[in-house]
Amino acid sequence: NMKRKIIIANWKMNLGFKESKTLSEKILKKLKTRPNFFLRNLKIKKLDIILCPSFTNLSEVSRILKSKSGIFLGAQDCFWEDHGEFTGEISPVWLKNLGCRYVILGHSERRKNLKETNNMVHQKVKAALKAELIPIICIGETLEERRRGIKDYVILDQLSSALTGIDLDLKQKIIIAYEPVWVIGSGRAITPNEAEYMNKIILQRMIDFYPLERVKKNISIIYGGSVSADNVKSFVDLETTDGVLVGGSSLKAAEFVKICQAII
Ligand code: PGA
Numbered sequence: 001n002m003k004r005k006i007i008i009a010n011w012k013m014n015l016g017f018k019e020s021k022t023l024s025e026k027i028l029k030k031l032k033t034r035p036n037f038f039l040r041n042l043k044i045k046k047l048d049i050i051l052c053p054s055f056t057n058l059s060e061v062s063r064i065l066k067s068k069s070g071i072f073l074g075a076q077d078c079f080w081e082d083h084g085e086f087t088g089e090i091s092p093v094w095l096k097n098l099g100c101r102y103v104i105l106g107h108s109e110r111r112k113n114l115k116e117t118n119n120m121v122h123q124k125v126k127a128a129l130k131a132e133l134i135p136i137i138c139i140g141e142t143l144e145e146r147r148r149g150i151k152d153y154v155i156l157d158q159l160s161s162a163l164t165g166i167d168l169d170l171k172q173k174i175i176i177a178y179e180p181v182w183v184i185g186s187g188r189a190i191t192p193n194e195a196e197y198m199n200k201i202i203l204q205r206m207i208d209f210y211p212l213e214r215v216k217k218n219i220s221i222i223y224g225g226s227v228s229a230d231n232v233k234s235f236v237d238l239e240t241t242d243g244v245l246v247g248g249s250s251l252k253a254a255e256f257v258k259i260c261q262a263i264i
């Protein structure tokens with residue numbers, strides 16, 4: 001698997017303005033001072049690091065990351081229209097203009113707390129691509145769905161709904177993040193074998209949807225759910241896994257940099 005590896009830090013609603021600023025500065029500093037791990041080498045080392053702060057902190061983190069290559073900015077959500085009478089919503093175009101390259105869509109916490117549906121996620125994916133953002137599409141089954149034995153069906157349904165009718169051109173990329181909902185924040189990841197099984201199902205559906213070359217070059221499949229410095233390598237070493245989405249373990253500079261280091 002020769003694809004670039006991806007590490008995404010999802011800070012969720014955990015950090016305010018000052019904390020976001022401090023954490024991004026600390027991460028940069030640590031990455032720069034690690035032996036054999038200079039920022040300018042990230043390109044060569046085939047690793048993309050993406051930080052996803054809250055909306056109100058994006059511009060500050062964007063300013064900090066700006067001159068540094070190899071670390072990118074992502075938002076945690078966007079709306080499906082680019083402007084208009086949508087009180088409280090955020091345009092994907094503004095995110096792009098702010099320096100975002102990525103946007104997380106359909107995270108299970110939004111599906112649960114804000115009742116985001118597969119169709120809403122689908123519209124957001126379309127809008128993000130149109131704004132030239134790379135969508136990070138989160139899918140995953142709940143514990144109840146797993147117990148009922150419908151996990152594979154749920155994943156395929158989320159995936160198909162998100163992407164139906166969306167063509168990818170040569171330049172457009174998407175990231176699919178498989179995150180078993182019951183594992184998020186639990187401190188206990190699933191086994192690499194289980195992640196591999198799900199990622200193979202996801203890969204198969206992508207091959208059904210898109211030309212093989214497009215899948216190979218433009219679509220990445222990553223794992224999320226209680227990823228830590230201790231287990232990250234066991235996931236990233238898998239044939240079908242191109243990276244990880246990290247929540248809790250991305251909130252401390254030392255732990256997060258260890259995760260990046262483990263992959264390189
Ligand atoms: P976690 O969160 O790493 O804290 O489990 C992952 C996520 O929700 O993206």
